[in-house]
Amino acid sequence: MTADMTHDVVVVGAGVAGSLIARRLTTEGLRVLVLEAGPATPSTFEGYLQHVQTFYAASGKGAESAWPPAIGAPQPDARDLRSDNGYFVQRGPLKYGSTYTRAQGGSTLHWLGVSLRMLPEDFELRSRYGRGRDWPLRYQALEPWYRQAEREIGVAADVADQTHHGIEFADGYDYPMRRIPPSYSDIVLAAAVDGMSVRLGEDEIRLKVRSYPAARNSIPRDGYRPVGAVDIRPDGLGRDLYLGERCAGNTSCTPICPIQAKYNAGKSLARANPAYLTVLARAVASKLHVDPVSGEVRGVEYQRYEDTSSPRHTVHTAHGRIYVLAAHAVENAKLMLASGLGGASGMLGRNLMDHPSIYGWGLAKAPLGPYRGPLSTSGIDDMRGGAFRARHAAFRVDIGNDGWRPTTGAPDTTVVDAVQTRGLYGADLRRYLESTLARQVRFSLNAEQLPSAANRVTIDPRYLDAMGNPRPVISYDIDDYTLAGMAEATRVYREVFSRAGIEDHTDPEHSTWFPEVPYAGGTMRYHGMGHFAGTHGMGNDPESSVVDVDQRSWEHRNLFLVGAGSFPTMGTSNPTLTMAALALRTADRLIAEMGRSSHRQQPYRREQGRSRDLSSGGYTEDRPPEGLGDRL
Amino acid sequence: MSTASTRITTVERLREYLYLAMQLEHATIPPYLTALYSLKPGTNSDAYHVIRVVAVEEMLHLTLDANMLNAIGGSPDLTAPSFVPDYPAFLPDGETDFQVSRQRFSREAMQNILEIERPKQTPSEQHRLVRRSAPKAQQLAVVPGEPSMQYYSIGEFYAEIGRGFRYLHKEMGDALFRGDPARQVGKEYFYSGGGELTTVTDLDSAEVAIRLISEQGEGYGGRIYDEHRELAHYYRFEQLLLGRYYLDGDQPGQPTGPALSVDWDAVYPIKQDARLADYPAGSELRDAAVAFNRAYADFLGLLTKAFTGQPELLIEAVTGMFRLRDLMIQLIRNPIPGLDGVNAAPTFEMAAAAVVSS
Ligand SMILES: Cc1cc2nc3c(=O)[nH]c(=O)nc-3n(C[C@H](O)[C@H](O)[C@H](O)COP(=O)(O)OP(=O)(O)OC[C@H]3O[C@@H](n4cnc5c(N)ncnc54)[C@H](O)[C@@H]3O)c2cc1C
Ligand code: SF4
Numbered sequence: 001m002t003a004d005m006t007h008d009v010v011v012v013g014a015g016v017a018g019s020l021i022a023r024r025l026t027t028e029g030l031r032v033l034v035l036e037a038g039p040a041t042p043s044t045f046e047g048y049l050q051h052v053q054t055f056y057a058a059s060g061k062g063a064e065s066a067w068p069p070a071i072g073a074p075q076p077d078a079r080d081l082r083s084d085n086g087y088f089v090q091r092g093p094l095k096y097g098s099t100y101t102r103a104q105g106g107s108t109l110h111w112l113g114v115s116l117r118m119l120p121e122d123f124e125l126r127s128r129y130g131r132g133r134d135w136p137l138r139y140q141a142l143e144p145w146y147r148q149a150e151r152e153i154g155v156a157a158d159v160a161d162q163t164h165h166g167i168e169f170a171d172g173y174d175y176p177m178r179r180i181p182p183s184y185s186d187i188v189l190a191a192a193v194d195g196m197s198v199r200l201g202e203d204e205i206r207l208k209v210r211s212y213p214a215a216r217n218s219i220p221r222d223g224y225r226p227v228g229a230v231d232i233r234p235d236g237l238g239r240d241l242y243l244g245e246r247c248a249g250n251t252s253c254t255p256i257c258p259i260q261a262k263y264n265a266g267k268s269l270a271r272a273n274p275a276y277l278t279v280l281a282r283a284v285a286s287k288l289h290v291d292p293v294s295g296e297v298r299g300v301e302y303q304r305y306e307d308t309s310s311p312r313h314t315v316h317t318a319h320g321r322i323y324v325l326a327a328h329a330v331e332n333a334k335l336m337l338a339s340g341l342g343g344a345s346g347m348l349g350r351n352l353m354d355h356p357s358i359y360g361w362g363l364a365k366a367p368l369g370p371y372r373g374p375l376s377t378s379g380i381d382d383m384r385g386g387a388f389r390a391r392h393a394a395f396r397v398d399i400g401n402d403g404w405r406p407t408t409g410a411p412d413t414t415v416v417d418a419v420q421t422r423g424l425y426g427a428d429l430r431r432y433l434e435s436t437l438a439r440q441v442r443f444s445l446n447a448e449q450l451p452s453a454a455n456r457v458t459i460d461p462r463y464l465d466a467m468g469n470p471r472p473v474i475s476y477d478i479d480d481y482t483l484a485g486m487a488e489a490t491r492v493y494r495e496v497f498s499r500a501g502i503e504d505h506t507d508p509e510h511s512t513w514f515p516e517v518p519y520a521g522g523t524m525r526y527h528g529m530g531h532f533a534g535t536h537g538m539g540n541d542p543e544s545s546v547v548d549v550d551q552r553s554w555e556h557r558n559l560f561l562v563g564a565g566s567f568p569t570m571g572t573s574n575p576t577l578t579m580a581a582l583a584l585r586t587a588d589r590l591i592a593e594m595g596r597s598s599h600r601q602q603p604y605r606r607e608q609g610r611s612r613d614l615s616s617g618g619y620t621e622d623r624p625p626e627g628l629g630d631r632l
Numbered sequence: 633m634s635t636a637s638t639r640i641t642t643v644e645r646l647r648e649y650l651y652l653a654m655q656l657e658h659a660t661i662p663p664y665l666t667a668l669y670s671l672k673p674g675t676n677s678d679a680y681h682v683i684r685v686v687a688v689e690e691m692l693h694l695t696l697d698a699n700m701l702n703a704i705g706g707s708p709d710l711t712a713p714s715f716v717p718d719y720p721a722f723l724p725d726g727e728t729d730f731q732v733s734r735q736r737f738s739r740e741a742m743q744n745i746l747e748i749e750r751p752k753q754t755p756s757e758q759h760r761l762v763r764r765s766a767p768k769a770q771q772l773a774v775v776p777g778e779p780s781m782q783y784y785s786i787g788e789f790y791a792e793i794g795r796g797f798r799y800l801h802k803e804m805g806d807a808l809f810r811g812d813p814a815r816q817v818g819k820e821y822f823y824s825g826g827g828e829l830t831t832v833t834d835l836d837s838a839e840v841a842i843r844l845i846s847e848q849g850e851g852y853g854g855r856i857y858d859e860h861r862e863l864a865h866y867y868r869f870e871q872l873l874l875g876r877y878y879l880d881g882d883q884p885g886q887p888t889g890p891a892l893s894v895d896w897d898a899v900y901p902i903k904q905d906a907r908l909a910d911y912p913a914g915s916e917l918r919d920a921a922v923a924f925n926r927a928y929a930d931f932l933g934l935l936t937k938a939f940t941g942q943p944e945l946l947i948e949a950v951t952g953m954f955r956l957r958d959l960m961i962q963l964i965r966n967p968i969p970g971l972d973g974v975n976a977a978p979t980f981e982m983a984a985a986a987v988v989s990s
Contacts, residue, residue, distance in 0.1 A: 045677075045681070046677060046678075049677055053674070178820075219820045219821075219947075220819065220820055221820075225819075241681055241685060242684070242685050242688045242689075243681070243684075245823065246823050248954075
């Protein structure tokens with residue numbers, strides 16, 4: 001073990017939650033160390049391009065295909081789901097179908113970028129509908145940080161499209177960039193679907209195809225400058241690449257946007273104040289040391305490796321006044337449990353949620369032009385809220401722009417089918433493909449899942465990774481409330497298809513493999529959305545929650561657990577924007593508190609003039625700052 | 633050597649200068665695009681991105697010039713017959729001029745770009761202009777009305793434009809800026825690097841635009857890093873030639889960062905300053921080259937519209953550059969029959985495009 005370092009704040013994890021906090025704290029002159037388990041390759045443009053190449057070369061194009069993990073920081077992969085032979089130990093009864101990425105930048109490296117706010121009613125599910133729980137804060141209380149998050153992440157949308165279900169925006173506010181133009185298929189579907197109504201119990205719901213807020217660069221509003229590709233070079237300085245300042249419709253947002261028009265957390269880290277930031281990549285936090293009397297955290301033990309293909313590592317400890325776990329909902333829980341900090345409430349690791357999702361796919365009468373533009377640009381949000389939530393789950397519809405790719409492996413499988421099964425070749429083959437591929441439509445229907453204590457992350461000394469850290473052991477089920485919502489979603493998409501003249505070709509028996517769940521005498525096939533939440537839920541009561549409304553641990557007062565793990569419930573919105581708003585709120589709390597209680601420390605290094613907003617760079621471990629490097 | 637007649641004293645003259653400035657900025661784009669797409673895919677990403685960034689910047693300069701020209705009631709026409717020069721063209725470089733060619737990525741091509749990116753300041757007021765003993769047809773930055781005189785450098789050319797703005801503003805006040813503000817192209821329409829794009833409506837904004845154009849390439853106050861701690865483009869190119877990265881604090885010409893590798897051979901061996909006549913009549917290459925020229929003419933047409941009242945068309949024009957790239961690549965990856973190991977290249981002959989498409 002080597003000598004210690006002291007910092008104001010030690011952040012574990014350079015994903016979106018950790019990076020936003022690091023940026024905000026360093027901007028205020030707090031000294032922040034970020035420990036990142038994965039490699040730092042995505043932070044240089046050259047390194048990022050290697051990942052693009054990895055993606056090109058990969059035979060399967062799943063969410064992880066551009067981001068192969070290091071031996072020391074393994075990660076789940078959708079391909080392991082069927083074989084049950086991956087990083088997760090799946091205890092069942094159902095499989096947890098989602099993944100995340102352990103590399104500097106975290107899961108936003110491969111996310112799609114849908115950045116919806118939660119509905120006001122999502123924060124009050126218990127009081128309004130007698131289900132789930134209430135949040136310890138209301139929509140209105142979080143609203144200012146939603147605005148800040150939309151600016152930090154760079155969200156493109158028009159407020160005019162987004163005011164539904166009581167979502168309110170501050171007066172005069174609009175998103176930093178105009179909405180991404182809807183795709184041709186969005187426009188055609190809207191013409192057919194807008195105004196039709198469906199019934200959910202007593203509720204009669206009118207549908208509207210709506211463009212959704214996306215963390216993709218588009219035309220900026222008043223003075224906002226879109227943040228493009230990140231390139232932090234050997235000198236620690238950023239480079240302006242003039243790349244990715246607009247989405248160019250490359251259609252590979254997941255797993256990798258080749259030009260970085262889509263937000264990834266590296267952009268926030270690159271805009272932190274480098275004078276106050278130290279990032280150590282390839283540093284896996286493995287244990288928290290806690291003072292047995294006060295309960296305060298005294299240090300984070302971490303394992304440092306050089307070679308991503310070897311488990312060899314050295315062990316170190318980092319010290320700060322405050323510790324922030326931002327390692328992802330599953331890894332936060334795992335790290336706490338591995339440190340023996342399961343806690344008195346017994347809630348840690350429990351209430352794991354996702355948005356179990358089903359696909360519906362079909363053929364339109366006329367070409368809709370799929371396989372172009374962002375993977376998805378619009379959805380149907382009208383079933384996200386309403387009285388029916390007392391009985392079954394709410395759901396959201398995503399309309400794909402990528403044909404049947406996620407459901408059947410099209411276009412490749414369409415070609416194979418045409419040649420091998422239908423025996424087509426030459427002009428006939430061409431005609432057939434042109435007509436079939438261009439008419440493919442795909443919906444993804446994502447249902448809300450409520451917190452359940454039985455759905456949980458645990459650890460088991462029998463299941464360790466190559467460096468001796470526990471692998472997540474996951475117990476997961478989908479209850480009737482959610483299943484009923486998924487069944488309603490199935491009914492609704494069929495009505496929409498028939499209204500729009502789309503021939504239903506949904507056939508889970510002849511598609512990409514997805515896990516199944518029995519329901520009402522039949523089975524449904526579902527997939528995960530990557531929306532892990534709930535493992536360290538927030539609340540007003542230490543007996544039933546792990547953190548308070550500031551994401552501060554009830555039992556360890558200098559420890560914060562941030563991310564979607566803090567969500568008491570998750571509604572139907574993709575979690576990242578809300579997690580970002582909460583992270584910024586936590587950062588503001590920390591600034592207020594630490595600014596008061598301490599004298600400011602010296603920066604790690606000379607401040608080289610305030611760097612321009614977009615292109616300054618934080619140092620990475622490959623070039624440690626003077627004076628600090630020799631102590632590592 | 634300068635005479636009174638070479639000073640800008642009328643609005644008409646200033647418009648002429650600004651139009652020539654647009655021609656000048658544009659003239660670098662075909663060489664940059666040619667060098668860029670001559671790189672073999674998957675190689676030389678440093679070189680690729682450096683060239684790409686400057687090409688984007690030339691587009692930015694072109695747009696700024698259009699804004700200035702529009703501000704004083706002029707009307708840019710990028711489809712005019714001689715707007716695109718025949719290559720090689722000649723840019724001023726102090727006492728001499730240098731040749732700008734459409735050629736593949738190479739040390740010479742990089743040297744060429746370095747020369748474009750390094751504006752020279754005249755040693756004295758008398759040297760603002762240089763007489764070329766044998767004026768060449770494709771000489772850029774010549775003095776309007778004095779074809780045998782060329783500006784000492786692009787920087788001097790812009791310095792005269794700045795002086796002209798100030799002079800005329802003094803003479804006529806804000807009446808100088810009589811153009812329709814709706815013709816100004818704002819940052820929302822510029823794809824990338826448009827953060828700096830400024831609309832021009834008065835003397836201050838005109839001076840901002842000129843400063844931006846003349847400072848972008850050369851570095852800030854002689855330092856290799858600018859105030860934003862960004863490496864000036866000149867030095868980014870130089871890194872390629874010197875094979876090493878700069879670190880902050882380095883002396884010009886002596887980078888001390890890690891080695892940088894450039895694969896000078898991973899380049900398609902294209903014909904320098906190729907012309908339609910290089911491709912046999914009726915051949916696929918000829919058709920492809922004609923198709924490219926037509927597409928390029930369309931691109932310039934769209935830019936002209938964007939610069940004359942429909943700024944939103946700039947978005948479409950830039951999106952259309954993907955098509956230009958694909959058409960260029962078709963040529964660049966194919967050998968010219970009969971010429972051993974020499975590949976085709978786009979010819980940028982706009983006159984030919986006009987004839988063919990009319
Ligand atoms: C295919 C896919 C698409 C998605 N699309 C969307 C979408 O459209 N909209 C949306 O809102 N969300 C989406 N998500 C979810 C989104 O990616 C996550 O919610 C979000 O990235 C989580 O952020 P985080 O900061 O909590 O965790 P992460 O982004 O996972 O970051 C955690 C970081 O901590 C590091 N780390 C982990 N363990 C340790 C350790 N022990 N020590 C040190 N560091 C550690 C990791 O390497 C990582 O860098 C998607 C997810 C997937 C899988
Ligand atoms: S469509 Fe493309 S350019 Fe746009 S965000 Fe997705 S991958 Fe990036």
